[in-house]
């Protein structure tokens with residue numbers, strides 16, 4: 001009798017909980033949210049746009065500051081799909097079975113996450129996570145120009161700097177707009193995972209993206225975060241360091257020769273501080289992806305040259321920087337070893353270049369599955385070269401395009417990135433308008449016309 005009443009009680013409580021859960025789900029069902037573009041929607045935009053697309057990552061090494069004639073033609077057409085029957089991520093069907101209990105994230109503003117942009121405090125309540133169905137923006141930059149007078153000085157590099165870089169001031173303006181417009185940084189691992197298929201082979205699968213309500217996902221990458229010799233002479237910083245507070249800072253030499261360690265002169269410390277001030281700009285602590293070549297070492301340390309007198313010290317120092325970067329939400333990608341165009345070089349050369357990167361750079365940063373093509377190139381349609389890169393562990397291939405593009409096969413994830421640089425700011429402000437105000441961002445220190 002007693003136990004029977006207890007059972008009835010338990011049943012009633014369970015039913016009540018179930019009713020609340022169902023009510024919550026119905027309440028959370030998106031009504032006005034933009035539905036996913038059909039597969040290839042973004043690609044169609046890309047294909048219909050001839051002004052960009054797989055053509056623009058440029059300023060890696062002096063040889064890499066491209067003249068406009070060097071632009072590669074877009075290779076991914078909306079109609080042409082690889083044989084492996086790709087699914088476009090935004091349209092992938094959400095898995096509903098496990099989502100009855102709302103997930104939450106703490107440390108963000110109250111339930112009505114809006115674009116008004118008031119930063120959250122730790123005291124604010126948790127925000128429910130909801131499935132995100134739209135496009136995933138991926139923007140890339142090069143290291144920031146901190147001394148415009150060195151970058152835009154009329155020398156042979158000035159045009160490249162005008163076209164392919166933004167200044168620190170421009171970057172901060174862009175960040176503020178992105179935040180105000182509701183974007184939130186995510187890591188690449190929010191989009192995909194790798195599992196083992198029936199034949200015991202690795203298989204890429206896409207994940208349902210759950211984000212704080214009202215937020216739009218943003219991936220940010222920085223190409224050529226190597227602080228090459230030419231960069232050091234043309235207004236970029238010299239290297240990343242761990243400062244006296246144990247945080248990542250930029251070490252620079254200003255035009256008068258003074259050494260400066262600061263947190264306002266590079267994407268990494270600027271973004272770190274921005275996220276500290278606006279925790280709801282980062283989902284689960286994600287920051288950005290640093291894409292590294294190997295031919296002049298990494299992050300400003302000449303780890304490529306064992307004959308260098310500072311080789312051992314450089315390796316020790318860079319290890320500490322890498323550790324701190326990883327601990328604070330940054331991740332890494334291969335940008336090839338020698339900044340070579342994967343489409344143009346032979347398969348043997350691509351193998352040699354990739355193996356050299358894996359030998360010299362990977363031990364310093366740890367394994368990564370992300371390959372960011374130099375020159376916005378792509379071998380997505382070259383099965384031999386693609387397999388070569390996949391066999392070496394790469395699962396995410398990033399090119400360049402004017403609009404978001406994301407496609408998944410069982411072998412890999414293919415993603416386009418928008419180039420954010422002087423060319424984009426001055427030539428495509430309308431296209432960038434949903435992200436940020438390009439005209440407002442322009443630094444007065446930038447020449448009014450391309451050199």
Ligand SMILES: [Zn+2]
Nearest residue numbers: 060223224374
């Ligand atoms: Zn590059």
